[in-house]
Amino acid sequence: MDTPAEAADTPTGLTKDAGWEIGVSRTLLLPPAAVWDFMASPEGVRLWLGELDEGADLPTAKGGTYETADGVRGEVRGYRPGERIRVTYGPSTVQIAVSPARSGQGTRLTFHQEHLADAAERESRRAHWQAVAERVKEALGVS
DSSP states (O other): OOOHHHHHHSOTTEETTTEEEEEEEEEESSOHHHHHHHHHSHHHHHHHTOOBGGGOOOOOSTTOEEEBTTSOEEEEEEEETTTEEEEEETTEEEEEEEEEOTTSSSEEEEEEEEEESSHHHHHHHHHHHHHHHHHHHHHHTOO
């Protein structure tokens, strides 16, 4: 375990086990099932992962592989229907998660990416996931 001095010296977003990471979340005033259905659909996957090669669907079985039209290859590391999808994305790992909002109203949608190269990539991915969250809100017609 880090001492308080070591923890104070660690930059925000740098972890011992996952390296540089970023998380972005939004609360959407829709039921979790509606948000999940969209995020797991081909349209939703295009928004957060990218267009899959030759219009393929994202595999739902652990170990399934995919390739985006941009040439990024990855593997499904976890797929819990209604809850989360975890995939490798090149050298990093991306997870989307859907859960009931703490307020009891709506859904919390979370994007998390780890094993990023450095602080600059962390900031770049923060902007990316914030933009994705906004596009999801627009696609779902919520403010």
